[in-house]
Amino acid sequence: MASSDVGIIGYGSAAYDKKPRQALFGYLGEAGRNALASAGLAKSEIDGLSIDATNTPDTAVTFAEYFGFTTGWSQSGSSGGTGALLSVARAVKAVEDGHAKYVLCIGGGAQDVAAFQKRVTRFNTAIADYLMPHGFGGMPGLFAIIQRKHMERFGTTREQLGRIAVDLRANARLNEAALLRGPMTLDDYLGAKPIAEPLGLFDCVMPCSGAEAIVVGPLDRAPRGKGVKILAHRERNNHPMGEVAPVSGGWEVFRDELFHSAGYGHADMDFMQCYDDFPIMAAIQVEDLGFCPKGEVGRFLDVHRLTHDGSFPMNTGGGQLSCGQAGGSAGLLGMVEAARQLRGEGGARQVKDAKRGIVSGFGMISYGHGLASAAAILERT
Amino acid sequence: MNDASIPPEYPQPTRTPANAPLLDAWARGELLLQQCEDCGAKVFFPRELCPACWSPRLAWKRSAGTGTIVSWTRIHRHIHAAFTAEAPTLLAEVKLDDGWLMIARILAKDGAAFASGTRVEPVPMPDAARFPLPTFRALE
Numbered sequence: 001m002a003s004s005d006v007g008i009i010g011y012g013s014a015a016y017d018k019k020p021r022q023a024l025f026g027y028l029g030e031a032g033r034n035a036l037a038s039a040g041l042a043k044s045e046i047d048g049l050s051i052d053a054t055n056t057p058d059t060a061v062t063f064a065e066y067f068g069f070t071t072g073w074s075q076s077g078s079s080g081g082t083g084a085l086l087s088v089a090r091a092v093k094a095v096e097d098g099h100a101k102y103v104l105c106i107g108g109g110a111q112d113v114a115a116f117q118k119r120v121t122r123f124n125t126a127i128a129d130y131l132m133p134h135g136f137g138g139m140p141g142l143f144a145i146i147q148r149k150h151m152e153r154f155g156t157t158r159e160q161l162g163r164i165a166v167d168l169r170a171n172a173r174l175n176e177a178a179l180l181r182g183p184m185t186l187d188d189y190l191g192a193k194p195i196a197e198p199l200g201l202f203d204c205v206m207p208c209s210g211a212e213a214i215v216v217g218p219l220d221r222a223p224r225g226k227g228v229k230i231l232a233h234r235e236r237n238n239h240p241m242g243e244v245a246p247v248s249g250g251w252e253v254f255r256d257e258l259f260h261s262a263g264y265g266h267a268d269m270d271f272m273q274c275y276d277d278f279p280i281m282a283a284i285q286v287e288d289l290g291f292c293p294k295g296e297v298g299r300f301l302d303v304h305r306l307t308h309d310g311s312f313p314m315n316t317g318g319g320q321l322s323c324g325q326a327g328g329s330a331g332l333l334g335m336v337e338a339a340r341q342l343r344g345e346g347g348a349r350q351v352k353d354a355k356r357g358i359v360s361g362f363g364m365i366s367y368g369h370g371l372a373s374a375a376a377i378l379e380r381t
Numbered sequence: 382m383n384d385a386s387i388p389p390e391y392p393q394p395t396r397t398p399a400n401a402p403l404l405d406a407w408a409r410g411e412l413l414l415q416q417c418e419d420c421g422a423k424v425f426f427p428r429e430l431c432p433a434c435w436s437p438r439l440a441w442k443r444s445a446g447t448g449t450i451v452s453w454t455r456i457h458r459h460i461h462a463a464f465t466a467e468a469p470t471l472l473a474e475v476k477l478d479d480g481w482l483m484i485a486r487i488l489a490k491d492g493a494a495f496a497s498g499t500r501v502e503p504v505p506m507p508d509a510a511r512f513p514l515p516t517f518r519a520l521e
């Protein structure tokens with residue numbers, strides 16, 4: 001089966017919570033059931049499973065036992081915020097190669113802020129041994145160092161980066177599933193209590209509970225106009241090597257190949273769903289993926305609005321900054337929102353006539369920065 | 382004095398054969414860092430193999446310890462009680478004059494002027510021994 005014949009045929013989410021109302025299994029299952037309903041598939045048809053979950057000893061194989069699947073292909077995360085995104089592209093390949101016919105890709109987490117902070121203390125060896133003993137303040141401490149460097153090197157301002165938080169909140173106000181939906185002005189953003197200077201509260205993603213899911217299978221199984229193709233995807237890990245607080249994240253290495261392989265240019269993208277754990281990283285993804293030159297995202301943010309009806313629709317459901325970061329679901333949040341938009345199911349936040357868009361992921365924060373970058377270009381059938 | 386007035390201890394790195402020379406030297410107030418004897422790479426954090434050329438011949442070299450702040454943050458909200466008690470604290474990317482690059486805690490008096498480009502030196506003994514990893518202060 002050729003890759004043009006395989007793609008996303010369904011998506012679904014679990015309702016998010018600030019504090020877990022159920023165990024991880026419950027969130028993953030809820031998102032999976034909703035994705036099957038969206039695809040019009042019976043549970044018995046699923047024969048491939050990818051799970052990207054945090055704080056669990058379970059794998060895609062033991063989850064298969066728990067949920068009652070027999071699988072011919074399975075994948076367990078995680079490379080952090082890129083893992084779940086890439087699981088969808090790898091599932092397409094698995095179906096092409098005949099290892100499975102229908103793959104369910106789920107990402108999720110059951111946590112609150114305190115549980116996430118406890119996890120961060122031993123997030124990986126480099127953090128546990130060489131950052132925790134310094135009192136690094138969790139992830140905000142590291143992104144604060146990167147943001148200050150970007151501000152001092154390129155003249156980027158908090159007012160400019162604040163447009164990301166404010167416009168994404170405007171998108172979230174049209175998304176009933178977002179946990180943070182209160183109005184936010186630029187003054188609210190600028191005046192928020194400091195967390196790790198120059199970062200304030202509204203620069204920092206809120207850890208929460210939830211899950212997202214995607215069904216991959218033959219596109220002719222999707223109702224007419226409801227299939228979504230992955231035209232191209234790329235990843236890059238541990239680049240640039242040897243830097244501790246780089247102002248780029250690896251997307252710049254593959255972006256030309258990514259667009260060339262997809263057969264489209266930047267102007268052909270109707271939206272961007274990026275990994276917005278912090279506005280500075282969303283801004284760096286805009287630069288590294290080539291929507292503006294390195295160092296010029298401040299001016300880009302001066303002239304573009306990021307709302308669903310703006311000149312550069314970004315994270316049209318509100319992104320992690322307003323929906324919350326539910327562990328392994330964060331790597332699928334953008335993919336699910338992209339599928340929703342390309343199927344014309346965005347409701348009040350629908351991007352008009354959305355034909356294709358770019359989804360990017362970021363993660364595996366270690367000694368000073370995130371090591372994993374990925375992106376995919378998607379198109380409606 | 383009751384127990385609540387005793388600040389919790391700093392989290393400690395897990396001691397391994399790879400990082401023991403760093404930790405032992407710093408406990409004496411000295412800065413010992415790794416350099417590859419094959420390709421010359423200055424390596425931090427400690428490894429068994431050079432991440433540039435994969436040589437196992439990593440030698441421990443004494444660093445002068447002086448350097449420059451590349452970028453920094455003042456942290457108000459901590460995830461460990463030992464630092465909450467001392468907040469706000471400073472954390473910075475430090476480029477040492479003899480080539481190593483690291484993230485480290487910086488000690489500065491409350492409200493002291495602080496900026497990227499500030500010159501730093503290791504905290505001297507006996508204070509150095511309080512901190513689990515090489516910690517710096519503004520060069521006077």
